[in-house]
Amino acid sequence: MHALAPAADPMLCSGHAACPGCMDALSVRHVLARIGTNAVAVIPPSCMAIIAGPQPYSSLKIPVYQPTLEASAAAASGLRRALDAQGKHDTHVLVLAGDGGTYDIGLQCLSSAAERNENILYVCLDNEGYMNTGAQKSSSTPRYARTSSTPVGKPTRKKNLTAIMAAHGVPYAATASIGFLPDLLRKVDKAKAIRGFRILTLLVPCVDGWGLDDDAGLRAARHAVECGAFPLYEVEDGHRYTLNHTARNRPVADYLAVQKRYRGMSQADIDALQAEVDEGWRWLLRLAQPDEGQVAP
Amino acid sequence: MNQSQTLLLDGNHAVSWAARLARPQVVPVYPITPQTPILELITEFHANGEMDAEILTPESEHSVLAACVPASLAGARVFTATASQGLLLMHEVLHYAAGARAPIVMANVNRTVASPWAFWPDQTDSLAQRDTGWLQYYSESPQESLDSVLQAFRVAEQVGLPAMVNHDAFYVSHSLEPVQVPAQATVDGFLPPYAPAQRLSPELGSSWGNVVSQDMYYRHRQAMDEAMARALAAAQEADLEWARLTGRAWGILERYRCEGARVVLVALGSLCGTTREAIDALRAEGIAAGLLKLRLLRPLPQAALRAALAGVPDVLVLDRDHSPGLGGILHQEIRGALYGLERAPRVHGLLAGVGGVNVPPQRICELVRAAIGRAPAFESTWG
Numbered sequence A: 001m002h003a004l005a006p007a008a009d010p011m012l013c014s015g016h017a018a019c020p021g022c023m024d025a026l027s028v029r030h031v032l033a034r035i036g037t038n039a040v041a042v043i044p045p046s047c048m049a050i051i052a053g054p055q056p057y058s059s060l061k062i063p064v065y066q067p068t069l070e071a072s073a074a075a076a077s078g079l080r081r082a083l084d085a086q087g088k089h090d091t092h093v094l095v096l097a098g099d100g101g102t103y104d105i106g107l108q109c110l111s112s113a114a115e116r117n118e119n120i121l122y123v124c125l126d127n128e129g130y131m132n133t134g135a136q137k138s139s140s141t142p143r144y145a146r147t148s149s150t151p152v153g154k155p156t157r158k159k160n161l162t163a164i165m166a167a168h169g170v171p172y173a174a175t176a177s178i179g180f181l182p183d184l185l186r187k188v189d190k191a192k193a194i195r196g197f198r199i200l201t202l203l204v205p206c207v208d209g210w211g212l213d214d215d216a217g218l219r220a221a222r223h224a225v226e227c228g229a230f231p232l233y234e235v236e237d238g239h240r241y242t243l244n245h246t247a248r249n250r251p252v253a254d255y256l257a258v259q260k261r262y263r264g265m266s267q268a269d270i271d272a273l274q275a276e277v278d279e280g281w282r283w284l285l286r287l288a289q290p291d292e293g294q295v296a297p
Numbered sequence B: 001m002n003q004s005q006t007l008l009l010d011g012n013h014a015v016s017w018a019a020r021l022a023r024p025q026v027v028p029v030y031p032i033t034p035q036t037p038i039l040e041l042i043t044e045f046h047a048n049g050e051m052d053a054e055i056l057t058p059e060s061e062h063s064v065l066a067a068c069v070p071a072s073l074a075g076a077r078v079f080t081a082t083a084s085q086g087l088l089l090m091h092e093v094l095h096y097a098a099g100a101r102a103p104i105v106m107a108n109v110n111r112t113v114a115s116p117w118a119f120w121p122d123q124t125d126s127l128a129q130r131d132t133g134w135l136q137y138y139s140e141s142p143q144e145s146l147d148s149v150l151q152a153f154r155v156a157e158q159v160g161l162p163a164m165v166n167h168d169a170f171y172v173s174h175s176l177e178p179v180q181v182p183a184q185a186t187v188d189g190f191l192p193p194y195a196p197a198q199r200l201s202p203e204l205g206s207s208w209g210n211v212v213s214q215d216m217y218y219r220h221r222q223a224m225d226e227a228m229a230r231a232l233a234a235a236q237e238a239d240l241e242w243a244r245l246t247g248r249a250w251g252i253l254e255r256y257r258c259e260g261a262r263v264v265l266v267a268l269g270s271l272c273g274t275t276r277e278a279i280d281a282l283r284a285e286g287i288a289a290g291l292l293k294l295r296l297l298r299p300l301p302q303a304a305l306r307a308a309l310a311g312v313p314d315v316l317v318l319d320r321d322h323s324p325g326l327g328g329i330l331h332q333e334i335r336g337a338l339y340g341l342e343r344a345p346r347v348h349g350l351l352a353g354v355g356g357v358n359v360p361p362q363r364i365c366e367l368v369r370a371a372i373g374r375a376p377a378f379e380s381t382w383g
């Protein structure tokens, strides 16, 4: 049984700069509580960089380095090597990046760090858009979602980051959601215990960018998993796929209904999105079969 | 390496030796012509167990420098090397490194910037980085490159700013000469282990890079400027100490046959070697010519420049670089440094050697003879 309460002495302090009801702050609070104090965080420009606070203040109880938007995994690699050179092998190097800095501009160095199997834990706080600059689309934005750069809805699908990273053959790549806290905590613990490159992609419903009621973040986080739009799964060594939440008991329409970013969608588009999610689900089920070769070695 | 030794080295391998002797703990590198031999000899030293460093080979120069900055902030001594497009790709992170006050040392092999694509010696690549907050050394020979890398580490770590040591493609990077490689013990005495006050570590709990107020940013830039000002004295001191240990001093700027000169040429890097020959020829034909070799471009040694050039009738600046719409970058730097000087020289700017075109000593002599007979053009002229 996992303890659900974060540590009594929280690693993310109150008074931070997140919007009220933000799932980013809540997710990071739990992640940091599990990681502990022997860690250094790399945080590129993102909501989390603002949440971390203006110099000379910090809302985090571990040191933070803020690199350029596109360089998180490279910066984390350099930091890791410097700590190793000083014999500090036990100090965790943790990246807390957004989806823009991960799926888009930072993907090149992320791939390179994965290829080198750098001993870092990369957490992508995926709110499916460039929320820090006013909710523009990223390549993580799902089809039909309205953003300030796709005002009539995004015409293309969400990039599958976890599959891309898993295809590098890294020790651990997983998705998680604050809506399923025991699963999230287990994955943080598991990732923490592994050496080499690890990546967790956390779905972070964004009150502002998604058009959620202030108290609807957790509901959206749960619905996303229950309808299969954001399945919970993990991939070990690039080929062992495990689905962690198999009950699909909710239509995609339920998930869309709690968010304003899908307002005005036609029934045909809702059906098309449902079909896309179903197809993704079947793909995952196939990969999770023990006998499937899953991914080329 | 308990004894100093003389090895036949090209400029790039001289830099690799300097990197080895400096004992960096983290070395991220990416290959690019004509820098690649620096990388290759370093990885060979490492493979032979002669260099105890974390070597990283990321996917681009941008990531190389991005890795350097927090490695330096975590307290490691960091070295890297690049050239041309690689340096330009790093541009954003050059600002980050200087802003973070990370004393990284980087060798840059000056090479033309595209497009069109070319590989020749041209200093536009590093001169275009002059406002990033990096110290900039320019070296004329393999020996000077080796010595400069070691001096640059000492200065960078004393003042808390990154340093770039530039040498020209092929003229220096691929030219062989006998190079005095100092004993490890000599270098260890000159360059003690890096022990920074500010670092990223859970014990100290200090961070870097979060958003700041206008006032904090303003004060931070002032502090960088003060560090630049200190770097001049630190560079001078490092050079004197190096001379005491090895017998080799290079100065911050070198005056060659400037006594009673009626014309002084100003140049950076390998053009200085050619110019020295031209000076000898000009002196032989009765023209009192001299050379002012600038070794440090950032910080620009303005006071020393003004002292050296006051009262000289004509100054010719040779630029192996080009800023479209302005002309020679060094020309502008020298004019700016001399502005308001009493008995200021007439400053002639010559775009000589742009794109690596050959500038033989005879050509320099012709340029000098033509310049002293006429008033300088306001613009740089194609030489």
Ligand code: SF4
Pocket: A017, A018, A019, A021, A022, A023, A024, A025, A047, A127, A131, A132, A204, A205, A206, A207, A208, A209
């Ligand atoms: S914009 Fe969204 S993700 Fe960013 S702090 Fe606000 S609620 Fe959180």
